[in-house]
Amino acid sequence: xxxxxxxxxxxxxxxxxxxxxxxxxxxxxxxxxxxxxxxxxxxxxxxxxxxxxxxxxxxxxxxxxxxxxxxxxxxxxxxxxxxxxxxxxxxxxxxxxxxxxxxxxxxxxxxxxxxxxxxxxxxxxxxxxxxxxxxxxxxxxxxxxxxxxxxxxxxxxxxxxxxxxxxxxxxxxxxxxxxxxxxxxxxxxxxxxxxxxxxxxxxxxxxxxxxxxxxxxxxxxxxxxxxxxxxxxxxxxxxxxxxxxxxxxxxxxxxxxxxxxxxxxxxxxxxxxxxxxxxxxxxxxxxxxxxxxxxxxxxxxxxxxxxxxxxxxxxxxxxxxxxxxxxxxxxxxxxxxxxxxxxxxxxxxxxxxxxxxxxxxxxxxxxxxxxxxxxxxxxxxxxxxxxxxxxxxxxxxxxxxxxxxxxxxxx
Amino acid sequence: xxxxxxxxxxxxxxxxxxxxxxxxxxxxxxxxxxxxxxxxxxxxxxxxxxxxxxxxxxxxxxxxxxxxxxxxxxxxxxxxxxxxxxxxxxxxxxxxxxxxxxxxxxxxxxxxxxxxxxxxxxxxxxxxxxxxxxxxxxxxxxxxxxxxxxxxxxxxxxxxxxxxxxxxxxxxxxxxxxxxxxxxxxxxxxxxxxxxxxxxxxxxxxxxxxxxxxxxxxxxxxxxxxxxxxxxxxxxxxxxxxxxxxxxxxxxxxxxxxxxxxxxxxxxxxxxxxxxxxxxxxxxxxxxxxxxxxxxxxxxxxxxxxxxxxxxxxxxxxxxxxxxxxxxxxxxxxxxxxxxxxxxxxxxxxxxxxxxxxxxxxxxxxxxxxxxxxxxxxxxxxxxxxxxxxxxxxxxxxxxxxxxxxxxxxxxxxxxxxxxxxxxxxxxxxxxxxxxxxxxxxxxxxxxxxxxxxxxxxxxxxxxxxxxxxxxxxxxxxxxxxxxxxxxxxxxxxxxxxxxxxxxxxxxxxxxxxxxxxxxxxxxxxxxxxxxxxxxxxxxxxxxxxxxxxxxxxxxx
Numbered sequence: 001x002x003x004x005x006x007x008x009x010x011x012x013x014x015x016x017x018x019x020x021x022x023x024x025x026x027x028x029x030x031x032x033x034x035x036x037x038x039x040x041x042x043x044x045x046x047x048x049x050x051x052x053x054x055x056x057x058x059x060x061x062x063x064x065x066x067x068x069x070x071x072x073x074x075x076x077x078x079x080x081x082x083x084x085x086x087x088x089x090x091x092x093x094x095x096x097x098x099x100x101x102x103x104x105x106x107x108x109x110x111x112x113x114x115x116x117x118x119x120x121x122x123x124x125x126x127x128x129x130x131x132x133x134x135x136x137x138x139x140x141x142x143x144x145x146x147x148x149x150x151x152x153x154x155x156x157x158x159x160x161x162x163x164x165x166x167x168x169x170x171x172x173x174x175x176x177x178x179x180x181x182x183x184x185x186x187x188x189x190x191x192x193x194x195x196x197x198x199x200x201x202x203x204x205x206x207x208x209x210x211x212x213x214x215x216x217x218x219x220x221x222x223x224x225x226x227x228x229x230x231x232x233x234x235x236x237x238x239x240x241x242x243x244x245x246x247x248x249x250x251x252x253x254x255x256x257x258x259x260x261x262x263x264x265x266x267x268x269x270x271x272x273x274x275x276x277x278x279x280x281x282x283x284x285x286x287x288x289x290x291x292x293x294x295x296x297x298x299x300x301x302x303x304x305x306x307x308x309x310x311x312x313x314x315x316x317x318x319x320x321x322x323x324x325x326x327x328x329x330x331x332x333x334x335x336x337x338x339x340x341x342x343x344x345x346x347x348x349x350x351x352x353x354x355x356x357x358x359x360x361x362x363x364x365x366x367x368x369x370x371x372x373x374x375x376x377x378x379x380x381x382x383x384x385x386x387x388x389x390x391x392x393x394x395x396x397x398x399x400x401x402x403x404x405x406x407x408x409x410x411x
Numbered sequence: 412x413x414x415x416x417x418x419x420x421x422x423x424x425x426x427x428x429x430x431x432x433x434x435x436x437x438x439x440x441x442x443x444x445x446x447x448x449x450x451x452x453x454x455x456x457x458x459x460x461x462x463x464x465x466x467x468x469x470x471x472x473x474x475x476x477x478x479x480x481x482x483x484x485x486x487x488x489x490x491x492x493x494x495x496x497x498x499x500x501x502x503x504x505x506x507x508x509x510x511x512x513x514x515x516x517x518x519x520x521x522x523x524x525x526x527x528x529x530x531x532x533x534x535x536x537x538x539x540x541x542x543x544x545x546x547x548x549x550x551x552x553x554x555x556x557x558x559x560x561x562x563x564x565x566x567x568x569x570x571x572x573x574x575x576x577x578x579x580x581x582x583x584x585x586x587x588x589x590x591x592x593x594x595x596x597x598x599x600x601x602x603x604x605x606x607x608x609x610x611x612x613x614x615x616x617x618x619x620x621x622x623x624x625x626x627x628x629x630x631x632x633x634x635x636x637x638x639x640x641x642x643x644x645x646x647x648x649x650x651x652x653x654x655x656x657x658x659x660x661x662x663x664x665x666x667x668x669x670x671x672x673x674x675x676x677x678x679x680x681x682x683x684x685x686x687x688x689x690x691x692x693x694x695x696x697x698x699x700x701x702x703x704x705x706x707x708x709x710x711x712x713x714x715x716x717x718x719x720x721x722x723x724x725x726x727x728x729x730x731x732x733x734x735x736x737x738x739x740x741x742x743x744x745x746x747x748x749x750x751x752x753x754x755x756x757x758x759x760x761x762x763x764x765x766x767x768x769x770x771x772x773x774x775x776x777x778x779x780x781x782x783x784x785x786x787x788x789x790x791x792x793x794x795x796x797x798x799x800x801x802x803x804x805x806x807x808x809x810x811x812x813x814x815x816x817x818x819x820x821x822x823x824x825x826x827x828x829x830x831x832x833x834x835x836x837x838x839x840x841x842x843x844x845x846x847x848x849x850x851x852x853x854x855x856x857x858x859x860x861x862x863x864x865x866x867x868x869x870x871x872x873x874x875x876x877x878x879x880x881x882x883x884x885x886x887x888x889x890x891x892x893x894x895x896x897x898x899x900x901x902x903x904x905x906x907x908x909x910x911x912x913x914x915x916x917x918x919x920x921x922x923x924x925x926x927x928x929x930x931x932x933x934x935x936x937x938x939x940x941x942x943x944x945x946x947x948x949x950x951x952x953x954x955x956x957x958x959x960x961x962x963x964x965x966x967x968x
Contacts, residue, residue: 074879126773238667266884
């Protein structure tokens with residue numbers, strides 16, 4: 001009963017405090033599981049961006065004036081890993097043992113205050129100053145209770161601190177002021193602070209697949225912590241702290257650095273996206289094309305009215321790599337659309353108030369304040385031609401506002 | 412006063428009056444008052460610093476997304492006192508903790524110890540009066556060093572009062588951190604000198620008849636606390652010296668690139684700082700027994716058990732330090748050991764709590780402000796103590812470590828425990844120390860403001876922690892907004908209470924000292940020597956060896 005009251009209190013307060021707004025991943029639910037690369041419609045690409053980069057997506061909405069705060073889920077309110085669930089049940093089991101020692105002194109105190117308050121009844125205060133039986137009792141009973149409390153904790157502790165039962169994903173978490181980098185050892189994928197967007201990329205995990213983390217730091221002490229997973233490990237330079245867990249729910253999970261690490265400690269966030277294993281395969285494919293797409297993206301940023309050749313060259317080189325392999329070609333187009341859409345979205349929120357401050361906008365239209373010359377043939381049309389021809393779906397995948405920013409040209 | 416000739420001071424020395432008297436005094440009572448006023452002032456300063464923290468946390472600042480946005484664009488956040496710069500927040504947070512620990516709670520118990528212990532044991536002064544003065548006056552440069560570092564380039568220390576390296580070594584530019592270290596050195600030296608003095612005083616200066624089994628519990632507690640201070644504080648000195656040397660002299664104690672280890676500091680630091688949390692409460696525990704007994708009109712229940720419990724807390728307190736470090740990655744057997752050792756602390760603490768209840772049981776209870784504070788302390792401290800046991804459970808601690816649950820827990824023990832004890836002790840002994848009674852109505856108001864404020868502020872923090880709010884953050888997710896509003900409300904109540912308390916003490920000097928020798932009329936039953944002398948006591952406390960008015964506190968069979 002007490003437990004449910006406390007839980008209700010916790011949930012109510014946290015719910016009222018934040019407003020129970022679930023992570024909003026539009027379209028992600030309807031994404032195709034089989035043959036994902038076939039569908040490169042704007043809606044589908046948009047959905048993938050929202051799935052794998054929920055922070056970006058949320059911030060776009062924020063920029064549009066609609067706040068989409070992620071719900072912070074904790075071990076105790078919404079456990080999302082096998083370990084977290086066990087921690088919660090172990091916690092409440094121990095709590096039941098502690099509860100009498102929490103309640104008893106309070107009840108006795110209130111009782112004593114009212115029972116033995118001085119009244120005009122001529123009662124003489126008692127004179128006893130010791131009672132061996134009582135003193136032995138309130139020494140031994142807590143001793144026994146505390147020994148018992150520790151017993152069920154022990155196997156869980158051994159399980160948490162011990163090696164994982166199997167390892168489906170091995171990730172090295174490398175913390176530095178004020179970001180986390182993730183190195184997927186077996187997949188040879190590195191994600192972290194995205195340099196284009198300037199945002200912390202989420203750690204992408206598989207539902208029901210065990211992940212083993214090796215946590216370390218490049219500079220000061222940090223701690224990798226996502227409350228819903230029930231795992232927290234300090235990141236200390238010169239050490240690799242091991243921990244593991246198995247996510248049990250699909251979703252976006254938020255956390256943050258949990259060891260004072262300097263100025264921006266409060267803003268050192270952690271996100272994890274838990275997806276079905278087949279979607280994780282899509283994410284892996286996308287990550288493998290990442291370096292190649294970056295070259296195209298550089299060309300997009302550098303594009304100007306003078307010449308369209310660099311952009312064309314970059315796109316051609318990118319697609320040439322998969323010449324003759326239709327499947328690979330499709331994956332490459334898919335990845336290109338994904339990353340362009342993702343980068344444009346990130347670019348949009350990367351700290352510009354107005355579209356006119358975007359470098360590519362200025363490249364096309366001149367600096368803010370210049371009146372666009374309706375008669376001038378801008379590079380926008382040239383650029384737009386390529387973008388529409390090759391990666392139009394990726395562009396269209398952007399929300400209307402972003403598309404307008406990306407290629408604003410005279411209609 | 413017609414003192415026998417042999418008890419007159421034999422050395423002639425120049426006596427000052429006025430301010431010079433206070434600056435040069437070696438009288439334990441005057442030094443006790445100096446400590447008292449120093450701590451009271453610092454308490455208001457520390458409370459003001461926590462007010463700055465509450466202002467910063469008044470609003471989430473922004474949602475996580477907007478914060479990130481602001482960070483990237485350089486826009487100011489909504490209503491964010493320290494703008495986008497968490498550095499100033501970290502400084503304030505660090506100084507709040509340092510001031511409260513080194514300049515309020517630890518010396519505040521030294522204040523009462525200085526004033527009361529020699530009187531309670533029938534001595535005329537501390538064993539080393541000049542060293543006593545030195546111990547106090549070292550606190551002043553310590554405080555000056557710490558506060559003036561706010562003015563230096565880079566500000567004061569910003570690595571938390573724990574000052575974990577490498578943040579406090581390679582990643583804290585400017586002299587602030589060094590000045591903090593030196594301030595801690597001086598405060599620590601003051602602590603050690605004071606402790607030596609107490610140990611020698613209680614061991615050697617007890618008047619004839621004041622056997623160990625008759626020693627008042629407050630003197631016992633001050634004695635055991637001093638043993639802790641004397642043995643633990645040098646360890647803190649070693650830890651912060653490593654910081655200082657690594658920062659300035661090229662040593663590599665804590666630098667893994669050159670064979671050091673940052674974890675070394677954490678172990679050494681907590682080897683001091685866990686006993687330190689008992690240094691911050693044990694003397695109060697001793698005093699609580701006096702107050703409970705006095706206003707229950709009974710004698711202390713289970714004197715022997717109480718002494719053993721204080722000693723037991725002191726001993727076990729040395730063996731649990733790594734429960735602050737469960738998440739740093741220790742071997743499982745060590746984690747299990749530290750978990751059980753942490754539980755071990757609960758046993759003597761439980762003995763004390765139940766013995767206090769038994770002291771009240773069957774008594775004829777009256778509730779002056781001091782007694783109200785003791786009852787409130789009992790209630791809040793039990794909450795804090797159980798929170799500590801919960802944190803001792805390693806798997807749960809992985810989730811709760813470095814969250815607001817921890818902050819709530821130790822504020823329940825330090826504010827709900829130590830500060831409530833100090834307030835209660837002041838209401839109990841202020842008539843003796845100043846000769847002036849404190850107004851009961853104002854005292855009751857202070858009590859309820861403190862009790863409700865502390866409960867509201869810090870109970871809410873437990874919930875914040877459980878729903879996932881990390882500690883030491885300058886901006887937080889709006890999910891935690893309402894919880895923080897409640898905490899801020901609780902803070903306002905408690906700080907208001909503290910201010911009223913401050914001015915009540917200050918303004919009590921407006922009245923004439925009219926309190927009798929035994930203002931609470933408890934001497935017949937309790938027999939404390941402090942109630943056998945005048946209020947305030949004369950310079951030499953007792954003109955002749957005072958009679959020990961009570962037989963052994965231990966039951967005879």
